[in-house]
Amino acid sequence: MLTINAERLLARLQALAQIGRTQEGGVSRRAFSDADLEGRAWFQREVEEAGLLFRKDGAGNLSAILPAADPQARTLLTGSHLDSVPNGGRYDGALGVLCALEALQTIREKGIPMPYHLEAISFTDEEGACIGTFGSLAFSGALGEADLARARLDAAELSAALQRLGLSRESLFDARRDPATLAGYVEVHIEQGSRLEEEQVDIGVVTAIVGIRSYRVRFFGEAAHAGTKPMHKRRDALWGVVQFVARAREMVMQRFTPGVMNCGWVELAPGSFNIVPGRATLALEFRHSSQSLLNEMQQALLDLCAQAAEDNGLQWEAEPLAGTPPAAMHADMMAAVEGAAERLGLSHMRLPSLAGHDARSLSQITPTAMFFVPSVDGISHNPREYTRDEDVINAGNVLLHTLLEVAQVPRVWWE
Ligand SMILES: [Zn+2]
Numbered sequence: 001m002l003t004i005n006a007e008r009l010l011a012r013l014q015a016l017a018q019i020g021r022t023q024e025g026g027v028s029r030r031a032f033s034d035a036d037l038e039g040r041a042w043f044q045r046e047v048e049e050a051g052l053l054f055r056k057d058g059a060g061n062l063s064a065i066l067p068a069a070d071p072q073a074r075t076l077l078t079g080s081h082l083d084s085v086p087n088g089g090r091y092d093g094a095l096g097v098l099c100a101l102e103a104l105q106t107i108r109e110k111g112i113p114m115p116y117h118l119e120a121i122s123f124t125d126e127e128g129a130c131i132g133t134f135g136s137l138a139f140s141g142a143l144g145e146a147d148l149a150r151a152r153l154d155a156a157e158l159s160a161a162l163q164r165l166g167l168s169r170e171s172l173f174d175a176r177r178d179p180a181t182l183a184g185y186v187e188v189h190i191e192q193g194s195r196l197e198e199e200q201v202d203i204g205v206v207t208a209i210v211g212i213r214s215y216r217v218r219f220f221g222e223a224a225h226a227g228t229k230p231m232h233k234r235r236d237a238l239w240g241v242v243q244f245v246a247r248a249r250e251m252v253m254q255r256f257t258p259g260v261m262n263c264g265w266v267e268l269a270p271g272s273f274n275i276v277p278g279r280a281t282l283a284l285e286f287r288h289s290s291q292s293l294l295n296e297m298q299q300a301l302l303d304l305c306a307q308a309a310e311d312n313g314l315q316w317e318a319e320p321l322a323g324t325p326p327a328a329m330h331a332d333m334m335a336a337v338e339g340a341a342e343r344l345g346l347s348h349m350r351l352p353s354l355a356g357h358d359a360r361s362l363s364q365i366t367p368t369a370m371f372f373v374p375s376v377d378g379i380s381h382n383p384r385e386y387t388r389d390e391d392v393i394n395a396g397n398v399l400l401h402t403l404l405e406v407a408q409v410p411r412v413w414w415e
Helices: 006-017 034-049 094-110 134-139 145-149 155-164 171-175 195-199 237-255 291-311 331-343 358-363 389-406
Strands: 053-056 062-066 075-080 117-122 182-190 203-209 211-220 260-269 279-288 315-324 348-353 368-373
Touching: 006 034, 006 094, 006 389, 034 053, 034 062, 034 094, 034 117, 062 094, 075 094, 075 358, 075 389, 094 117, 094 182, 094 389, 134 171, 134 358, 182 331, 182 358, 182 389, 195 203, 195 348, 203 331, 203 358, 211 237, 211 291, 237 260, 237 279, 237 291, 279 291, 291 315, 331 348, 331 368, 331 389, 348 368, 358 368, 368 389
Parallel strands: 075 117, 075 182, 182 368, 203 348
Antiparallel strands: 053 062, 062 117, 203 368, 211 279, 211 315, 260 279
């Protein structure tokens, strides 16, 4: 059975983890930072030493390319991202990019004729120093001026950040790729959860990437003296929050699992020991991989807000904020991942992704698959993020065989 060069993959993962390394053993490779620039330069050298073509597009997405004999061939893409969250882990994103590079290098070394150009890509700023999945949005043509206006960097900061990468606001829009030139996209990533570990399964085949919606919810009551106002006459905005959160938690667990909801921030006003809170503001976010269940969940949560307001004598409002729709993965591409896992004798299961990924952007323009390997204890966005070497190697081998399966490479080449 054809396999990747496991030592080379592990050595690259180790080398990359030194770039932006933190005291706790994680990495800080925030997009546009010095460490990001260093990581990019390192990746370019690795690509060139591997005998692959290097390319950087207008959004700073970096690619390794193994051209097909036919210049008119379409491109089969695979990749992830090299940037990290501040003091994040060494596997998130890095695994997908390095497995992609390794798979291409293996195919090149074996001289396997491919009907597609192969491209291993690292997308810019997946983690959202400026905009989450920035590079893949630009690549898929979904990035607009409106997104830039809402970015976490203001116009001057954005220009400076782009300049560091040798890019400009205008060049971003050149990154858009014609879907007709693409054959598909496959991304491997650590799970960032513990479902595979709990089920003792090697490979998680993603069915869909969750849709995320968020609201700023406000309850309005009446600020009052915390001593003299009788309890039964209070219109306490916090009571509305407490009732809502408690009931929403039960409701989501009973009716919408594996969907999730989170209230990550609450502010009370006036905000004092001796004043009954007259106003409460709540950051509400919820996620589901099914569009229809996400809609139902939204309605049910807003109904609970209304109920909590009514029961506590409050007024309320819910302001919708930017969200992302769920993205289904492509059935044939999912089957290719499962076929690859079976060739390699690895167990697999289907599951939704509860985190956003570049694969969401790609799924809008080309047949897309994503698969996970286990994360120990489900820890992620944390220096303690860890995936065992055997799972890293499985990731590389399943990716290699998925590319061969999608390209329908005859058995004689890979057996
Ligand atoms: Zn990631």
